[in-house]
Amino acid sequence: MRSFAQSSPDQRVPVVVAVPVDPQAISAIKNVDGRVEVLFHDPHSEPGARQRMLADAEIMFGIPADVPGGPTEVLRSCPSLRWCHATNQATLDGLRSATFTDEERRRIQITGAGGGHAAALAEFAMFGLLAWAKQLSGRPTARQGADHPLSELAGQTLLILGLGSVGAEVARLGKAFGMRVLAMTRTGNGHAPNVDELRPARFLGDMLPVSHAVVLALPMTGQTAGLVGAGAISRMRSDAVLVNVGHGGVLDGRALVRGLEQGQPAAVVLDAFAAAQLPDDSVLWSMSNVLISPRSAADTDRQNARVLELFVANLRRYLRGEEVVGRLWPAAA
Incomplete structure (x- = not known):
């Protein structure tokens, strides 16, 4: 240069x-x-x-x-x-x-x-988790009876896939809410601020069943393409909330729809899709347990x-x- x-x-x-x-x-x-x-x-x-x-x-x-x-x-x-x-x-x-x-x-x-998007995307991820915890989107409201009480993020387990600038900020906010924070990176080496347990990608199947919230903050690479597919989705809790603020191609859309139809995970919050835009005829638009922000979460x-x-x-x-x-x-x- x-x-x-x-x-x-x-x-x-x-x-x-x-x-x-x-x-x-x-x-x-x-x-x-x-x-x-x-x-x-x-x-x-x-x-x-x-x-x-x-x-x-x-x-x-x-x-x-x-x-x-x-x-x-x-x-x-x-x-x-x-x-x-x-x-x-x-x-x-x-x-x-x-x-x-x-x-x-x-x-x-x-x-x-780079990190210029981190604050906005991390806030959106936490908003998505709060929206379901406080029944602000799709789920039955508290006025429908005590059978559907509100929940708290404190004490829940948050799993973050990817610890770049966005994932690191999600970890910080999750810890501030009193969550137990797990994180997955390619190698899982070392320690990370605000992360209680850091594991390599091969342990994803072990971390999903214990996670109440799963936030995808991964870029698209040969290793991450379709990483969260049918196998991973089948390992999620039935009360888990999945949020994608990473690349849409990390999440298998067809497997996601099948999982949601079967009640696993409980809800999903999307700001990214495999295509440039989510097709108008996608069934995700009409699903009551899906919250969609069409690639606008970073546009603050x-x-x-x-x-x-x-x-x-x-x-x-x-x-x-x-x-x-x-x-x-x-x-x-």
């Missing part, structure tokens, strides 16, 4: 803002350094002009959604590109599973919103500000010749 700390003070650094932002965001990027030249991607501009602008980009904030070939081809078509910051988790997950050459991995640094009134803050902090590092934080893959040796 070029070291801008050793460049001349007037070195031009083209930054293409490829997603809609407000004027304050443009100003914040410009104000980082006088070398920064902000170019705004206009989807209505003439295709040739747009391609020339993208080809000139050294840094890209967001990835234009209207360019043929998808995010991977967009990055490959920008020969000057050295760093791209993905502004949403779906794009980042897609790039994580895409195939890049060794040269492309050396040339292009990819970062994403503070989310855009968090994403911009992360990008600006990394832009300063980049211009100083330092490695940016939160890369999709490690720096080349």
